[in-house]
Amino acid sequence: MRSFALAMAVCWMGAACAGEAPVVVKVWPKGPPGGAPNKEAEKDLAQPKNELPVRRITNVGDPTIHVYPAPADKATGAAVLIAPGGGYHILAWDKEGEEVATWLNGIGVTGILLKYRVPRPVGAAKDKPPIGPLQDGQRALRLARSKAKEWNLDPKRIGMLGFSAGGHLAAAAATNFNKAAYDAVDKIDEESCRPDFAVLVYPGYLVEKNADVLSADIKIDSGTPPLFFAHAHDDGVRPENSVIPYLAAKKAQVPAELHVYSSGGHGFGLRPVPHPCAEWPTHCAAWMKSQGFLKRADK
Numbered sequence: 001m002r003s004f005a006l007a008m009a010v011c012w013m014g015a016a017c018a019g020e021a022p023v024v025v026k027v028w029p030k031g032p033p034g035g036a037p038n039k040e041a042e043k044d045l046a047q048p049k050n051e052l053p054v055r056r057i058t059n060v061g062d063p064t065i066h067v068y069p070a071p072a073d074k075a076t077g078a079a080v081l082i083a084p085g086g087g088y089h090i091l092a093w094d095k096e097g098e099e100v101a102t103w104l105n106g107i108g109v110t111g112i113l114l115k116y117r118v119p120r121p122v123g124a125a126k127d128k129p130p131i132g133p134l135q136d137g138q139r140a141l142r143l144a145r146s147k148a149k150e151w152n153l154d155p156k157r158i159g160m161l162g163f164s165a166g167g168h169l170a171a172a173a174a175t176n177f178n179k180a181a182y183d184a185v186d187k188i189d190e191e192s193c194r195p196d197f198a199v200l201v202y203p204g205y206l207v208e209k210n211a212d213v214l215s216a217d218i219k220i221d222s223g224t225p226p227l228f229f230a231h232a233h234d235d236g237v238r239p240e241n242s243v244i245p246y247l248a249a250k251k252a253q254v255p256a257e258l259h260v261y262s263s264g265g266h267g268f269g270l271r272p273v274p275h276p277c278a279e280w281p282t283h284c285a286a287w288m289k290s291q292g293f294l295k296r297a298d299k
Contacts (some may be wrong), residue, residue: 005078020025022101022113024148027063027139033182034132035063045090055094056086060118063136063144067151068111070100076108076296077154078288079139081195083187085164085267086132087204089119095269096163103270105287108294114140114167129168129205129217135182138193139172148290155171155292159225160194160195164237171245174198174227175219195292197226199284202266206241213244220248226255228287230280248258257287 038059045056070076082104084096092099093115101111116136124130141158148155162170177194184190200206206218215222227249229242239260249256264277272278288294 004164022066022068025065025067025143027065027114027136027143029147029186032061032063032117032132033121033135034121037117037119037132053094054092056090057061057093057115058090058118058149060115063117063140066101066113066115066138068105068109068113069151070105070108074105074108075110075152075155076294077098077152078108078149078159078293079110079112079153080104080199081137081144081158081160081170082113082159083133083137083162083166083169084113085114085162085166085202085204086118088133088165091118092116092163092267092269093126095251095267095271096166099270100161103281107288108179108296109288112140116226129165129172131181133165133169134172134176137169138177139189140194141173141193142188142191148189154268155191157196159197159199159288159293161199161201162203163201164204164267165259166239167200168205170198171200171203171206171218171227174225177216178223195225196232197228197288197291199228199230200228200242200245201280202232202235202237202268203229203245204237207238207244212240214248218245220245220254221252222254224249224252226291228256228284229258230261230277230284231259232261232266232268232275232277234263235266237266238264255291257283259283292295 040059042059084091085196096115104111117132145155167230178286230240231239246258263273
């Protein structure tokens, strides 16, 4: 099965480069609350030596969503808001964004890639997530629901998937939907900002730095949507960031699935790697199907 997953990963990567241009929509019509994190222009950072190519974007001051519709012959009506990782400093745009949208399209899901604000604002705490990305995420979920009819989506099957810091963002959205992180700006904000499910891949910031307890901003209770976790045992962002929230979900009787793979480190994305973590997309798709999120309306 691993060879199949690796082959599919190569296929997804190639398709991501060759696919049609996405529909791009501004998240905030009049600019985001609190403004941009700095006054610098958006840019792609230079590729560090001895690393596989990853497009890294920073200085995002005007958030957007990039919509990749599922092919008509596969479309299930489900959609997933994608939050790339990068420590709230950069966005791993292709590795944890565009390639993920292509994979989602392959299982009949519309991918909605979120370009949220980075880096952290000047003077912001380095050990706590900034508020801007959560504002962007909540607004993006509402925006997607407001466009459900236009984009042929089921507004009750819009989930969120995030990697690393993006995993924290997805978890924060899934556990803080009862309180908006910003003041309403238009009718779009009448829509729900609760993701119908959340996929958290090697998430960070979900537990306290020196204790095995949930971070203060992650509140898992019976209203939390279904959760899927994927982490590697040897990840420097310790796997307790998935294990502790999973146990909290179990205690709250929230449907959840946890995979801690024996190896893979951090930042594996969907790219082919010689580790068990390469199986996570297969396991995630099976979980989404078991939860009813991939059921086509015409079937």
